[in-house]
Amino acid sequence: YLAPHSNYKLIQTLYQTILTKVQFKINPREFNESIPNTVIFIQGITQEKEWENVFVYFSNPPEEPRVISAKKGKLNFYPEIKRAVLELFDGTLHAYPLSDPDKYGVTSFEKIEEEINVESLFTSFSEKKRVREKDIGELFKDIKIIKQDLAKLRIEEGGTTEKEYDSSRRWKDHISYGIEIHKKFALPFVCLIFGILGLPLGASTRKGGRTSGFTISLGIILVYYVLITTGEEMAINGTLSPLLGIWGPNILLLLIGFYLFLKSQKESKLFAGLSRIF
Structure with missing residues (x-):
């Protein structure tokens, strides 16, 4: 907020x-x-x-x-x-x-x-708030106004090129505001996902030392950046919904994190059992 x-x-x-x-x-x-x-x-x-x-x-x-x-x-x-x-x-x-x-x-x-x-x-400064400078309440308020504008344009018959352009522009605004709302929740949540990924990766990179762990961390952040950027672009273009475009990378990394965590748990139990036998 x-x-x-x-x-x-x-x-x-x-x-x-x-x-x-x-x-x-x-x-x-x-x-x-x-x-x-x-x-x-x-x-x-x-x-x-x-x-x-x-x-x-x-x-x-x-x-x-x-x-x-x-x-x-x-x-x-x-x-x-x-x-x-x-x-x-x-x-x-x-x-x-x-x-x-x-x-x-x-x-x-x-x-x-x-x-x-x-x-x-x-030219880069403006008294008017940009999308990322608005809080969730302001974004929802803007989305409500945009929906009302789009509804009025649909009701009007015999749409002109100007009306079609205005409708397209307002729809893009609607998408961009929706993307920003999802980002305000998805980006903080990814910190938890990084923590889940860090547990199994940290255990597997003990032999490699700090350099190995640091390299893997940078790689994960880079992969997430590419995924979230691609998802945002696809949402803007209408290929994906804002929900899937922004939360998709989080869901993917979360599944990978759970998989690695469960795998590391099984391996640790296996090694523990073998050590008892031998």
Whole structure:
């Protein structure tokens, strides 16, 4: 239950931390290109954290690059709404339309604000929760909504291509949510299965030492990873149900574990009987 919320909070914390640190990467007398389509150069930083003698080059839009020089400036971040605003004071703005160089213009200003596009810095981060960041209750709620949407699409007659596409997309969402629910139970359960496998394997690898046991452990984990990945892909493609695709590898390893455990028990009894005879 805690893992999805922890994953979501971690992503948001990383987002805010990285976004805030961009400001501190801007050092005096260095050309900074950490912000897309923007080059910033400052001469110094005051005790109030304001920039002195600022030079900014905007390459977006490409057909009309702009250059701004100002005596003072600062960059304000708003991580909660993914915005950054560059405030510049007492300077000039130079606009240079590449399609018509004769329209080159210079504008003086006391204060100007330029919104900086920081979205592209964090394309992997999103305020919206991803599937793995949702808890079981949220996943069941989403599945219920998807089922209602699919039911509405089935009721409507004369489905168009757009409706068919929407139905297909929503069905894939339904499958992915179902897969995630099963994974939340199957992955913790596999730890118990590894323990069952470890008992007979540990007894059989005593002569081989730690290296042999470690190698076998890695092999089992690799096999399980391949099986669970394949099962998930087959579930997404509709070849298997989410239940079988995710729990199938667990069931297979559990059967192997019980087989090896029973086999080791029989062998130990056999050796014990022989030792008594001889």
